[in-house]
Amino acid sequence: METTELYPHIFTRKSTRAFDMTPLSAETLDRIETFIKGVKPLLPGSEITHKIAGPGEVKGIGIAKAPHYFLISGKEQQLKDACAGFLYQYAELYLHAGGLSARWLAGAKGKQPDPDWIIGIAFGKPAEEPCTRTLAEFKRKSLGEISRGEDPRIEAARLAPSGMNGQPWYYIADHGALHTYYKKSLGGLAGGLYHLTELDAGIALCHIAVASEHEGIPVGFSADKKDAPEPPKGFTYIGTVE
Ligand SMILES: Cc1cc2nc3c(=O)[nH]c(=O)nc-3n(C[C@H](O)[C@H](O)[C@H](O)COP(=O)(O)O)c2cc1C
Known part of the structure; x- marks a missing residue:
């Protein structure tokens, strides 16, 4: 999918907490990874990375239960947090465009300590369809x-x-x-x-x-x-x- 196809989803997306716990296929996860690799970063040379973790590998108070999480990290660099938000919002829109859903989670981190951890995102298939809304509902x-x-x-x-x-x-x-x-x-x-x-x-x-x-x-x-x-x-x- 081209990034140009993401635009309509800005006007319909919404975060969910209710995920179907069935894991996504390896092929779907590969497609998501490939998409993220292709996104042009906010600043050239910005280095923000992620790991895709399962529910057993993630901790955090009150975090949504989901089959998958992005655990996002990056070393100190110019506008580190803005670069992370920029890159992974592309991923969030991409998930919505594919009929999936997500929720940014300020407290979702790996059980394995990571000094460069920034934030997590829960994602998967929404349990309640549809995971969209009208403009008036924003x-x-x-x-x-x-x-x-x-x-x-x-x-x-x-x-x-x-x-x-x-x-x-x-x-x-x-x-x-x-x-x-x-x-x-x-x-x-x-x-x-x-x-x-x-x-x-x-x-x-x-x-x-x-x-x-x-x-x-x-x-x-x-x-x-x-x-x-x-x-x-x-x-x-x-x-x-x-
Ligand atoms: C950086 C960031 C951190 C967030 N952290 C949490 C969180 O810890 N727990 C939670 O339930 N929602 C969290 N959210 C989801 C927001 O509450 C949600 O995006 C906001 O209320 C707007 O709703 P919408 O995403 O449906 O448009 C977070 C969102 C962002 C962007």
Whole structure:
């Protein structure tokens, strides 16, 4: 499957906790692996990897029970978490496109310690069909709350999943460029314990990249554009899509 075929799934996907525990076939898992290897990363040279683990190899409080998990890891590198969010959101959309489903899980880690562990994703066949929804069923901030200026790709970012549905992102559209910002903390008691807002921003950047392909806009990402507008209050600049 081409990444261009992922676009419609941005508008229908939803996370599930209810998985059919029947393992996927080796052939399906191979196809998923091949797809992930073919994704162009957010930053050239970014090195984010995963292991596919079974339910007996994974631990974490309150994690969804699933036949498979991606255990995602990467050594310290520029925008490590954003690169992980970007790459594996492609995988998430690919799973949905194939009639499968997934859930990002902040606490899902391997029983085997991994110092480079970032996050896990449960995936498999959904137990309850269908694992899709209509646009009206998405619980998301409005475009006005998360952006300034107009660009059709912001709608794709708006619908992206995020931890605690925090949607910690902001976009400034500027003559074809999309400047991207994120909140380092969600605030509040629970939000203070959540440390993956940069990863969330990477997930939304995947949706922007997929929407760019759909619009036929060649997409590049620059993490240090000198003339990006000042961040809105409470936000940090992450990079510019141009
Ligand atoms: C980075 C990240 C971490 C998440 N961690 C958890 C988690 O630990 N437990 C959980 O039940 N859901 C988790 N989720 C799922 C979100 O709660 C969910 O994506 C969000 O509420 C939006 O719903 P949707 O994915 O159906 O659009 C996580 C999502 C993301 C993107």
